[in-house]
Amino acid sequence: MKKAKLYIISAFVFCTAMFGCSDFLEEEPEKIFTDEQIFTDLNMINSVLANYYGRINWGPSVEDIDGHAYTDEAAFSSGGIRDYRTYDNNWWRLYEYNFVRDINIFLRGLSSETANNNIDLNADIKKQYEGEARFLRAWAYFNMAKGLGGVPIVYDEIYGYESGTNVLDLQVARSTEAATYDYIIAECEAISQLLENAKTNSPSDNIHAARANKWVALALKARAAIYAGSIAKYTTTPELRLPNGEVGIPTSEASTYYQIAYDATTEIIKGGKYSLYLKNEIDLGRNFYDLFINKESNPEVIWALDYVAPGKTHGFTNNNVAYSIKGDVDANKITPILNIVEAFEYKNNRDGKLKIKDAGGDFIFYENLEDLFVNKDARLYGTIITPGSLFRSVYISYQAGQKYLENGEWKSRVGEPGAVNPTYGLLTDQNGPTSGDQLYVSKTGFNIRKFVEENKDAATRGRGSDIWFTRFRFAEILLIAAEASLELGKPQIEVCGYINQVRSRAGIQNLSNVTIDDIIKENRVEFAYENHRYWDLKRWRRAHLLWNNDSESDTSMFYSLFPYKVNEPGNAQNGKWVFEKVKTYTTRYPRYFEMRNYYNFFDQDWLNRNPKLVKNPFQ
Template sequence: MKNIKIYKHASLAILSAFLIFATVGCKKLIDDTPPAELIGDDLIFDTKDSLGVNAEKFLNNIYADLPRGFNRINVSSQALFSITANVGNMLEAGSDDAVPNAITDQVQYFSTDGISASVNPDNTWNANYAGIRKVNIFLSKIDRVPLFTKGLKDRWKAEARALRAMFYFELLKRWGGIPLIGDKVFATSEQINLPRNSYAEVQAYILSELDAAMPYLLTANASSNGTFAANNYGRFGRGAAMAIKSRLLLYAASPLNNATNDLSKWSAAAVAAKAVIDSVSAGKFIYALHNTASTAHYSTTTLAGVTTTANLSAYVTSVNKFLSIFSTASNNEIILPYMSATNTSVETNNDPVGYTRAGAGKTNPTQELVDEYEMTNGKMIGETGSGYLATNPYYDRDPRFPSTIIYNGLYWLNRPVQTYDGGLDRPFGYGLRNSGETRTGYYLRKFMTSNSSATSFTATNHIFPIFRYAEILLNYAEAQNEAVGPDNTVYSAINAIRARAGMPNLPAGLSQTDMRTRIRHERRVEMAFEEQRFWDIRRWKIAENVLNGTLHGIKGTLSGSAVNYQTVDVIPVKFNAGKMYRYPIPFNELVSNPSMTQNPNW
């Protein structure tokens, strides 16, 4: 599955937001042994190397700076490249979708008004500027290398520029306007004295870089003649650049960045997403919703009782289709993955605690997220005629529910999970522990594979989708609905996602407001734990509504062979709308850069 070999610079140390040592040591991500040698610029960008071996390693190293997803919050620098370490939290554990199972984990600061200029569990400022610096070094030196293959140097430059655009977007969505440094490579002795560019200026720069890179990037067809072949899976192609453009313009059109609701911004976002969809329709890209149950995560035996007998076989197929997106290497839904070797880290971090292989159970979904999943008839659990029963709350729900959340009674590995008080996976019970077991009564299911035993892990594929085709459909539906209303193309995009999940089409005749609610709902359940909800509640400016009050979980009490359920409080949450929609500029940047200004009210 791992087609790009990602390298890290073992000798790199970030000296400031922009500065790193010039000497470089390269080694494979999956190799934990020290590098055999340090390689200088003259050997990396070798004037006699027509194959560009070390130059390509340098470029591949930049890919390692892409958003890695999974349990990346509170990860130490030493653990970043571990494939087995029990290291951190999902970002969504700082949203209304989940909490960490340890009350002291800093990811909660995002939902408890605990971050500051000095304390930010998601402070990626240095990392993204280090990535930008690597790109600038690469672009400034790659022309020394006499590459033999025609067009390869132009493609490598384009990949580097697209990577740089991605790093700037990661900065922009966190801090708003930030300094643009162009192609400059700062000397280690040079004073950094740069003001922040505006949001609009940074956005325009990202768009210009993507537009300049696109003609030289690979397309996504699995054939020859400049298009994607299997060994290029994971490289920055034209589709990935178009996906960044789609997300960037969607964020720019959203209420946080579009206070006047300028409809032209929504139209631009719709056009950008539609360009990807149209390229698929024209056969230029092979992206599609992954519609194959390529991994048998569940069977009619292991999911018996979760839905009606008549629907069970189709239901199991829908569950397996959805889970297979994240366990199938090189599938066509993933536009840009974060590539890694086969590993056990997702299970190590998120497995329920009651199995002898000792998973950490780090990510605990909230009752708020659980309640968002519809019944299979398409009705929300509170709607008349839904068929929902509080005494059997997990029966006949959207197949994406058991694909995403582990709940009491869901089969896992070799037995049904026990998250009732005193059960194997919640031995102490609600409110009696601040770490070590679920705080909400739920664990994360998505991304985990079940091809291991109850006592050991098996290294396998874990694909974190930086971009996938379902997001493009969701982006288009949202932008088009805001620009012109719920036309047939909006219905078509959302219904395609629902059909893959085995869910009925949306009802006809929805108003623009009703469709907006439906799209936001669909985005939440489809993209859960893919680092979407955390940013969605900010760009929609609803974080002040969903993160002020209390997040909830479930308390299960065993009575004979039955479990009685009660919704319970888990954590009080607070979101200060006057400042928290943007991250605070890191304190070190304010001190080291005289022209740097802080975001409002920090």
């Protein structure tokens, strides 16, 4: 067999807390090294490992900005109509066997004679490297399984072709979906033991939560198990099962997976290393925002994709900042839709629908823009910039137009964003919202706050933002514990105890009884823009029910909120604000998730190269 080599492509030097620094710094691309070059030098080993960390950002994030607009959290805003409604067969599909092979080469190198002769590479350091590498491999398998179901598991094998090799020996059949999740879960358990004594197990030493540690492994174990459990329980249609189990998990196995998830979250909770971020009990909205901004001594974030300026930054702030506070040309690439805003409850009312009209269908008039959002779930402030809220201490105004009376009916005047009409003054704010093709203007009446940095320089193309992207945090551990305990039939007092910790941090009422619908709703608002929503609806088999191609549905159609200022001198309502719910201009078709979308199709090239693979349902 040909000698395998380690490839470092667009690598980053990864100096860990163990070796004295924490930054990811760019290094020269396209480098190829032998085992002898790598495993005689801890810095080189760190560099290879850092490269692997840099290759695992899959799905909507602060880099895949567009991805957020394909769920029901945001819409494309800058520019005109985007004519899409369905999901491609390869949507967020992952088949990362080159990555798995690279990890296997690295693991083999750790046990090589070269590594054994490296006196700096002692047993404890080896365990940490092995644990981290195996975690990244498990993370890759998990991300493949989310879309494809059961995938080939190659374990530690390193496959390569040379003259005389029997190609049949290089072809690996798909494992069942259950076996794929079993492998991920078992790996995470083994990894947690490998990393039992890792220095990075302490959040204060795991700088910016950048590295996998024992608790990260247990968090993935919990997430994989809760996915498997819900797939087993909620797959009720035979169309989503294959005869040999490559997709579909037996319903009888649901409780086994829920128990695994419950045990893993219990271990994390009892470990006492992490807790909900609560450094500002006076302003819970600001507190929730700070959770995603404050990377120093953050007790909640278990694992994150870190960025460091200058050098490694992203354009999430630059692309999504409101027009009136932009730092460069760009603004409003994607913006929140009314659907997600109304998913946030009121403090004492679980129905989050905004009160824009009375029972008779007439406008409700507000003195100030911000009055509409009084007593909302504090997480709304931390997640979304709503009309009349502050960002960088700047009042963010949205105005679609003016309202005036004509023959007893309210009519609208609109204008170009930011232009002042000589007779009527400002008609449409520079922030919008509008129904038109203007660039950089909000079409929904909101902006994203979560992951958007307040530093004005971060809103420029040249500098970018170094806000991290959270992958696992303690709130998810509590909500997985709530879901698992609910599905296992634990007492409601225990189920409520988990979910109410998260709700109390949001300043909303505690629950005395929890259903799966409560879990779904809580996940939606807690994890908006964190790459949960699409996968959650898939595992619960709710996506086709909510995104059902109904142009009049509040769940599949996108809506915007248009504020209007009343301009009717002499009228008691003059100068007040009214709001209209309108269909989002850039998204004229309802979201349509078909049954075929629950599992990605296998690429024909993969099937041609490996006849042992089986096609997924509807393929």
